[in-house]
Amino acid sequence: MSTPHPVITIDGPAASGKSSIARLVAQRLGYTYVNTGNMYRAMTWAVLKSDVDPNDADAVRNAAAGIVLESPVVEGKTQVCIAAHTLTDAELNSDPVNRAVSLVARVPEVRERLVAEQRALIAIGPLVMEGRDIGSVVFPHSPHKIYVDASEEVRASRRGAQGHADQIAERDRLDKQRKNSPLVIPDGATVIDNSHITLDQAVEQVIAALRLQ
């Protein structure tokens, strides 16, 4: 199943550097940048706001069914709005959201909703979309797949430098072991380990691997 516009899929674990790389690749190519982690984070923020225990999958499913999420494009990237409120970086990256997001993201109905939303974004035009299941589930037929990795030590220190103390190892464990759309290296993806290269070098490697022309 081909898409009307190219979509570059960038997957990888928490704090692997995939967001910075994806944003710069999108800027270089003039494509719209979509951070799907922020959609799961926005859902989690809304679920927590309605006082639902994120460990209770039934309660999460019920709460999520009533949440209205939109992804308008502003200055080349998608934002996430819940009931017309645009979520701030502070809200998306708060400690409670960091702790709960993998629990909310493993609920199948939440994933179905957000995957449908992500697929619909292709109507906008060419995309760089990053997440955990973009090359494996959301756009499995894209010929442009990247998997960004970095060592656990490097990822933990990057997360710390961003001022967050969340347990990325625990988040990775939940993301890799969940039944529904776990984090995997998608078939056909080019793996780029950026533990010991600069951001610019990583972007160059992605552009070279894509062979878009």
Ligand code: DC
């Ligand atoms: O990319 P991120 O760390 O902001 O993502 C936050 C969480 O959202 C991550 O721990 C798992 C979930 N996620 C997902 O399950 N599928 C995606 N496509 C993107 C994120």
